[in-house]
Amino acid sequence: MRASVRRLAEEARDLYLNDAVPYLEKPPTPLEFQRSWLCPNKPFIVRNAISHWPAISKWTFPYLRQEVGEQSVSVAVTPNGYADAVHQGRFMMPEERKMRFGEFLDIVERKRAASGVFYVQKQCSNLTEEFPQLLKDVDAHIPWMTEALGKDPDAVNFWLGESAAVTSLHKDHYENLYCVISGEKHFILLPPTDRPFIPYEHFQPATYKVNEDGSYDVIDMQNAEKETTNLNEVVRSQRGAVNLVPRSRGVQQLMSGSNSHGEGEVRNEVGYQMVIRCSAHSVYPTATPPPRILGN
Template identity: 40%
Template structure:
């Protein structure tokens, strides 16, 4: 008996979406007690399901302190690593190439001055992801929870990294996935996430692109190597209008937190001068990872 593999896979992903993937995210309170920690793990982490969380940052001084004047008073001449592009697309496909931003160190007060009065020819974004909060922004550490006990209890592991995000409203994070459990807290402004579950890997096609990097003038300079990246509209993945995808769109506002499970694909836009802190935890290589790997290998065979 011949099996229609595409139809079978579509049936499986549609069933997964109907059974456990929400079309709209719930909002729950930060888990505190051992019972709440266990319930959060069972309902969201174990099932690999995203959720909005209220109350995670209610007692952070950052929520009331982090205006531009305060940040400049704390960081001032501190040099921070800034990603610079002419169009807001860093680590994204532009003109058929995987394009990296121009990166340079500038004084934080100069960064804030340009965010207040953006230039037309370039877009700035603080997006360094190698534990940037604990290195370049450590002077702000007392304003937030540097190691959230509740999430460390949920994941049963230590933090891998804490990152600081701030930038121009034109900056876009193109669709990708991360091998981390992600707790993402917005301190100022808002972020809009377009999410696709791991099972959508079957219909999110990768393609290999030559690597380029912007220089200081905004010109593209070729670099060695090829990078596989998702072949989809970099600015608006929803424009693909594929009935085989299962997008979930969620806006995370000031004082709200998103639990973004590992291997969920996400595309991110933001309001101007939004600030966020995210906490990365290593993943548990259990059933959710095995399911993703199966979808990944099937998709690779079809690409």
Template identity: 40%
Template sequence: MRYVSRNRPFVVRKGASSFPAFQKWNADYLSSTMKDLPVKVARTPCGNADSVLPIGNEGHVFIKPHEIEQPFRHVLEKIQEQELCPGRFAGPTCYAQTQNDNLRNEYASLFDDVPKSIPFARVALEKEPDAINFWLGNSHSTTALHKDNYENIYVQIIGQKHFVLLPPVESPCVNEKSLLAATYKPRDIELSEEDLIVQIDEPKEYVPFATWDPDAREQNGTTYSPYSRPLRVTLSEGDMLYLPALWYHKVSQTCSSEGICCAVNYWYDLDFSGSFWAMSNFVRGAGLVSLQQN
């Protein structure tokens, strides 16, 4: 509760080792439980969903994945094939990452294998989770540096997750810009579902998004970026991360021997009534003004 009150991340090593999911989940169990139930899957050419993409005369765009609905077993097989048999793999990178409370909806067959809430979070945050999400992918999928308006309890079940974390006070370092929104679409749906191209969204929309990558510090930085001190943490199987609201995070992953990486996360809505939301926005706004003046 002290760490939560200070908006500080922490890891509970093997904090999920009592979850049935930790004890039971593997590729065979997931396949036999979900069978051919339809699930939404995000598809991208190189695992770069929700990220910054250089493009022609537009400079950079905020790119979103192409989403389709497919049988779960087919999605699982494609994820494994890309990781385990890259020589024969054809087609885009697949990532089950709908982030819409999917574990209580399309993945409801698996929901009994995890707790309905995390006890310490229920006490510290004084609420139940707004969403519980299931994540399944391979090492080709990454998540670009971004922040969420949620308190996040991230539970690693299979494989490893690698986080790069920046506190909200470092928002002037991330070079936030309003980027034109775009989505990957098939070039010709009649001919090939595998050939994805970038299509600007209509009507046009601009999304504020970090353009600086803490792993490429010399590129797209601001005058404040050299002062950033990212925290780095790896979650192994059974580990649990408290990721506070508004912390910037970049995520990559390492697969198990079965060629998959699987996690569950609990989102608790941010309390907007206190000083934290106002102070974080003040720091962000002051940083943006300062950079514009420079």
């Protein structure tokens, strides 16, 4: 059986998977997208797909301060950048903190000392919920993706972070369009046919808790476990690109992609989400003492 599955993975690479994620010079039509990318579950990158967005030229730190500096937003805080990632035998989730966006910018610009890595990465359409002032600078949806799937995006997320932030390898239940406003994003992409060879394990879920002195505790979640892989997210996506990240893979500058499907999953019920990302300068966290592990 294992030899047959391995042969399937090898034949998939030989017959239809690309050696590298292809770049498109213009967005596909909805029909091209369905036929060439969505149905075969293949990622791609579209150059300059969002160059018409005002955000490309407007989203500087001074502009963001002016527009949303006083807004209270959700920020993920970790000692080392490992949020929603396997670290030291645990599936670590960040401390989620509410703070003024201007205070967050002070930290990422190193205008204010803080222990750890701070990252705006909240899901569930945080652009519309926490950053509505920025909606005027981006399109509400990607027309060819919306037409192909027959629906608007279920979520539009705004992420801003630095190079130290790492996420574990995972699959989403959405088709993903990753829109890079500034900086770069690196992805590791694996096709669905490689799933049998990915070493999934069960890990103890835990969260970080930041103490007043800047030290971190690790708090185990009781009666819970998380199944994931100890591989970390490397395709590089650069400014102005959209990456299509298929639901189990992905890049598009618009980065677009689709995931592998679970048993009983129906394609036409699948929605998509847009992720709009900015990057701070490639800075690294200040030294923090190792977190104390509390609980089990």
